[in-house]
Structure formats: C-alpha cells, structure tokens
Amino acid sequence: QVTLKESGPVLVRPTETLTLTCMVAGFSLRNKRMGVSWIRQPPGKALEWLGHIFSDDEKSYNMSLKSRVTISKDTSKNRIFLTLTNVDPRDTGTYYCGRIPPKQLLVDNWGQGSLVIVSS
Amino acid sequence: QSVLTQPSSASGAPGQRVTISCSGSSSNIEENGVNWYQQVPGTAPKLLIYNSDLRPSGVPDRFSGSKSGTSASLAISGLQSEDEADYYCAAFDDTLNGHVLFGGGTKLTVL
Numbered sequence: 080q081v082t083l084k085e086s087g088p089v090l091v092r093p094t095e096t097l098t099l100t101c102m103v104a105g106f107s108l109r110n111k112r113m114g115v116s117w118i119r120q121p122p123g124k125a126l127e128w129l130g131h132i133f134s135d136d137e138k139s140y141n142m143s144l145k146s147r148v149t150i151s152k153d154t155s156k157n158r159i160f161l162t163l164t165n166v167d168p169r170d171t172g173t174y175y176c177g178r179i180p181p182k183q184l185l186v187d188n189w190g191q192g193s194l195v196i197v198s199s
Numbered sequence: 200q201s202v203l204t205q206p207s208s209a210s211g212a213p214g215q216r217v218t219i220s221c222s223g224s225s226s227n228i229e230e231n232g233v234n235w236y237q238q239v240p241g242t243a244p245k246l247l248i249y250n251s252d253l254r255p256s257g258v259p260d261r262f263s264g265s266k267s268g269t270s271a272s273l274a275i276s277g278l279q280s281e282d283e284a285d286y287y288c289a290a291f292d293d294t295l296n297g298h299v300l301f302g303g304g305t306k307l308t309v310l
Contacts, residue, residue: 116299126236126244126287128299139297175243184291184299185234187255189243 085193101176114179203302221288
C-alpha cells in the first residue's frame with residue numbers, strides 16, 4: 080500500500096526557514112523515474128504546485144517562489160524534504176506531498192497534508 | 200505565465216449530469232493532457248481522471264473526462280450528494296521547465 084505522510088512545525092515565524100519532511104512507504108525512491116511532488120493550499124484557496132524531485136535527482140521548481148524553495152531526498156530513509164526560506168504569512172497553508180509514478184505526469188497518491196501557520 | 204481557467208462554481212440536482220470545464224493553452228493541455236482531482240473539504244485531493252480521459256481503479260464510471268485542443272472537461276453523471284466537493288484540473292506546462300499548473304478549482308454543489 081502506497082502511503083505518504085508529511086511532518087514538520089505548525090507555527091513558523093516570519094523570515095524563518097520552514098522544513099517539512101515527507102515519509103513514504105509502499106514504493107521505492109530508487110525506482111526509475113519515480114518522483115515526489117510538493118503542493119500547498121492556502122486556507123480557502125486553490126492548490127499550488129511547489130516543485131518535484133525524481134529518483135535520478137532531477138528537480139523542478141515553481142519559479143514564482145523566486146529560489147526560496149529547495150527539494151531534496153534521502154532515498155535510504157524513504158524521505159523527501161521541502162525547504163522554504165524567508166517565509167511570510169502568505170506561506171500559511173496546508174502542505175501536501177504526492178507520488179509521481181514512472182512515465183506519468185500526475186500525482187496519484189497524496190499525503191494527508193501538514194498545516195503550517197506563519198505568524199509572529 | 201500560463202494558467203488553467205475553471206468556473207468557480209457549478210451545481211446540479213441529484214441524478215443530473217454536470218460538466219466542469221478547464222481552459223489552457225497549447226503548451227499545457229493540448230500537449231500534455233489534463234488530470235482532474237476531487238477534494239472533499241478538509242481532506243487531501245484524490246486523483247479522479249488522468250491523461251484527460253482515463254479513470255484510476257476504484258473511481259466510478261459516472262466520472263468521465265475529455266479533451267479538445269487547449270480545453271478539457273470533466274463530466275459527472277447521476278450526480279450524488281457525496282460528489283459535493285472541489286474539483287481541480289492540472290497539467291504540465293512545457294514552457295516552464297516542467298512546471299505544473301493547477302486550475303483555480305470549481306466548487307460543486309449538489310442541490
């Protein structure tokens with residue numbers, strides 16, 4: 080069974096760096112062209128793609144975040160990380176990680192989401 | 200930057216058929232197809248339709264998708280109260296180095 084679970088701080092102060100972890104199970108990040116995407120959703124608003132990483136370490140990011148976002152992975156521990164620097168209240172929302180299956184351009188399994196509040 | 204455009208709301212009575220549209224461009228929907236996600240409030244999104252017209256296993260055949268050029272549609276027939284949710288279209292965009300676009304979402308109300 081494929082599962083993903085996000086974890087990290089609920090409250091982050093403005094200008095700080097947010098780091099979230101996505102723990103995956105039921106599939107391997109060593110599989111060719113397997114990927115994981117990070118997507119967020121501000122309260123009451125639409126989904127926003129943040130970026131993704133593939134098993135070969137290829138990455139792509141939402142350019143609107145202006146280099147604040149970094150995605151990395153620890154394949155041996157089945158973990159994917161999202162780092163967002165210099166956060167502000169507009170970064171408040173629920174952050175999801177999701178699996179990108181090989182040879183597909185989609186997210187077929189989602190984590191439950193991790194709520195992040197940016198406030199002083 | 201390209202965007203995917205959806206109506207903000209849609210509605211229908213139980214048993215009726217509802218269609219939700221998603222408008223994009225040649226660099227996203229036309230080239231790469233579209234995926235649809237259903238999100239019941241308070242829960243994570245769920246993949247509903249992929250590659251424009253394919254259903255993952257477990258998704259009822261009341262849900263169907265289609266694509267024509269730079270636009271796509273999601274149709275729900277035999278509307279049920281449990282279909283009340285937000286629906287999002289999504290597509291990869293070739294002009295932005297693999298950037299993924301989401302539509303603004305359509306809130307479906309079952310009357």
